[in-house]
Amino acid sequence: MAGGQRRVLELAVLGSLHETPLHGYELRKRLNTLLGMFRAFSYGSLYPCLRSLLEQGLIAEEQPAQATIVGGRSKIVYKLTAEGKERLQELLTQAGPSAWEDESFGVHFAFFRHTEAEVRLRILEGRRSRLEERLDSVRTALARTRERLDSYTLELQRHGLESVEREVRWLNELIATERRASERGPATDTTSSDE
Amino acid sequence: MAGGQRRVLELAVLGSLHETPLHGYELRKRLNTLLGMFRAFSYGSLYPCLRSLLEQGLIAEEQPAQATIVGGRSKIVYKLTAEGKERLQELLTQAGPSAWEDESFGVHFAFFRHTEAEVRLRILEGRRSRLEERLDSVRTALARTRERLDSYTLELQRHGLESVEREVRWLNELIATERRASERGPATDTTSSDE
């Protein structure tokens, strides 16, 4: 995916480990539960990502001295380092245009609890305009098409457009809620220091 | 994607060229219009696919003798060969489990006009059970999660589940329509020889 996508996985891993140390298998399950229908990470990307994060010093292996280990089974539990926490804050704050793409948005959203209100709003609005752009381009492309499309293709289009429109409406509601909340208590920081 | 996904692009290309010869740029535009919100193919996959299809003899370059070419601009127009048509029929008929994955379903659906009624039903039902499986696994994973999730994560889950449930309902309607049509006129072949 040309570089930009690894960031999403990094965010997902760092965000998960921020709450509690985990090992690979558990991390994957947790991530896939957290993201539900939106995304499913595979080992083929997860393990390389963990190695990379380890090399960057953003995560570290936890000492197996803890009684946490059930049998004598080999298990590598990772925890966030101080640098990792900084990096996480950075990723959460500097959410750019990539944050409103399909693959990234869900991950960012899943960690909104740790995100500043201002950034939350920026991501939601960015996502919305991204979807609206797409709606426009598909609609104009459709209008420009001379030949008549068969009923199946039309039905596919209709359903596709409808579900995106629905997501836009969902975003509108979320944005309205965010706005209302920030008007009510502008200084309220949902995050501050959780856990 | 482990091998199986190139098939989808092949199907998309062969299916498009079945209707009219096209060159790369136009093919991509057409495909992205056809699939609307579902998929967008990039040149990075389209051109290698065209080359592969050419090598397999499933498509051929059309003679530039035709007046179709506007200027003297280099343009490579591809058309379906007889073998290509056979292959297309094969792909349309032998739609297996891969046809009901996210990336493939839309493409198969977009060419339902050329697909036998029996296969259409199989694909729709396969897609439905695929989605229901996913709903189940997410719901049980969610139920098994001890710790309470924050409101953002819950909202993400809710929205994700809802949109998949909506797609299931959509499929139910389509399946019912297909069933009704095949009861009414079981021998009716929508395809036979189009164009």
Added chain:
DNA sequence: GCGTCGATGTATCGAGCCGATACATCCAGA
């Protein structure tokens, strides 16, 4: 005429994702 901008057009590359797979342990039930 001339520059420039956007659409049209073909093509490739590196980064990186994913499904499949291999290998191993643990536990519950037949």
Added chain:
DNA sequence: TCTGGATGTATCGGCTCGATACATCGACGC
């Protein structure tokens, strides 16, 4: 005791995508 399924770490090949390069064309202003 054996078998199957969950747990657990790890890698590989095939493939996709965004970015990019390069080039031509028509339209526009000046």
